[in-house]
Amino acid sequence: MPGRGAQPPPVLRVEGLGVRYGALVALDDVSWEVSAGEILGIIGPNGAGKSSCYDATTNMATRSGRVWLDGQEVTAVPPHRLAALGLKRAFQQNAFFTTLTVLDNMVAVLAREAGTGLLPSLFMPWREASRRAALEDEAAEILERFGVPRAMHGLRPGNIPYGSQRMLSIALAFGRGARVLMLDEPAAGLGGADMARLAELLRGLREAGVALVVIEHHMDLIMSVADRIFVLEQGRALATGRPQEIQSDPRVLEAYLGHAA
């Protein structure tokens, strides 16, 4: 890519993304990229087009533009295939199987990733017992890595603390692994201690080589963890740069805070 010097090639690159809802232009000619072991923060005022940008990237909205994953064009690839290729996403709202335990939610994700036919049999105890035990071990390890302790694995998701629910959401999105993980406001509703755990988790994933794209309204969090920030305003790219550049960019201050510093 031009101007990236010795940077590794991007894992995910989007170019010219556009989304319209009827007459409303939610996203207009937006391009960005993210590399392995990098955190790209996406910020912007409410309604700026951040979620539409995720929908466009993961082919969950009718859109224009193009998307490349690991150098391969994936513009026409449907969302579930993108996930299988390693482009994964967590949503603003937690989405669990509320009647399953925390552990079984994770097992269900692993079973789905393992392929056809396994999911129904996993919940029949007389079949696939050893396979199920192996998946349970794997699920428990992933949950612990994402900060959901074993004491919570037998509970229903609605009965664990909200901060742990958010971590569970990220674990379920990540599954067995991701090349790119896109998170939509992971810190929404979190208090200080949970926010610190989340920051630690994001840094750990970056350390492991995951490319992270994080929409976030909590400026302290995103400015402290992101390597680069991409700013959207009214569907268009306003600025991109390192956190300290973005924090002192008068255009961003004007758009985001309603005044220049």
Ligand SMILES: Nc1ncnc2c1ncn2[C@@H]1O[C@H](COP(=O)(O)OP(=O)(O)OP(=O)(O)O)[C@@H](O)[C@H]1O
């Ligand atoms: N399904 C939809 N139908 C019609 N308009 C939509 C739809 N989804 C989003 N919009 C509109 O598109 C624009 C961009 O919305 P989007 O949710 O992408 O912004 P956002 O930056 O993620 O906002 P927020 O920070 O509030 O989540 C907004 O004006 C929104 O009202």
